[in-house]
Amino acid sequence: MTIYKILVVDDEEDLCEILKFNLETEGYEVDSANSAEEALKMTLSEYKLIILDVMMGEMSGFKFANILRKNEKTAKIPIIFLTAKDTENDRLTGFNIGADDYISKPFSIREVMARVKAVLRRSVSEPDNEPAILSFDKLTLDPIKKKAFISQEEISLTKKEFEILKLLLSYPGQVFSREEILSKVWSDEVYVLDRTIDVNITRLRKKIGDYGKYIVTRLGYGYCFETV
Structure with missing residues (x-):
């Protein structure tokens, strides 16, 4: 069984711990960071998914995601935005950056787990009779x-x-x-x-x-x- 490594980035420490506990219960390997700056010091290319808060301290989740997308090693890592912002413009901003999903706070843990499974299933699925080129x-x-x-x-x-x-x-x-x-x-x-x-x-x-x-x-x- 493949164990996928997930990074949770959110400035709410309690929320990070809750997500970490529930994701680990589902069998994932999980790390957390309480700011984008802290996350940037980590080896980001090893993660199969990043759950990212939008509203954080000096560097927002959107800015952090832009940095990921401009780096060849992290450009294709799936991102789920997790945020209290829920306007059409915010969603468009997130998806335009290349987000794979967008979950609004407050949320249920079951919803997050379902979204995580769906994103991972799409991103790591093997090609089915894909042409070579x-x-x-x-x-x-x-x-x-x-x-x-x-x-x-x-x-x-x-x-x-x-x-x-x-x-x-x-x-x-x-x-x-x-x-x-x-x-x-x-x-x-x-x-x-x-x-x-x-x-x-x-x-x-x-x-x-x-x-x-x-x-x-x-x-x-x-x-x-x-x-x-």
Whole structure:
């Protein structure tokens, strides 16, 4: 049985202890930090999931998450934001950074455990008959290594951006509605706004440069990777 290592980052020490105890009871190996600054001193690349509070001292959870996403070694670690902030803009900020889930306080421990299992299940699942390589011209995706390249130069994509591009590139010309993209890239258990899809697509187009024009919007229908 694989034991997954999880990091809880929250400035509420009691909450950290409660989460740590319950996660360890479920069989996970858990560390905690009471600030983003403290967490940055740890070997973050060894964690399979980070549960991260948004409202902390000098460095917010959003800023900490941005640092993770810009580091190649930590860019693809799943993040669950845990916060008392529950506005649409806050959720969009979290998902735009590349969060995998967003849980509002107060919450039930059972809900957190269910979300943790769902995120880990998606992030560590083995590829099912995945092609070794997906490519169009000089744009290349490696579904096994979860890496994207243009002319053999790696592009820095978040997990969600990569999964969206993989989906569209796997079925060139096929139109996917927002609902279909949500069901295939995000879990049904995660609350995601349609606008989050649009934001991820916009950011993805920019990151893949000239190839962004091939991600076409079909008004009233959705998106497709159009090569003709």
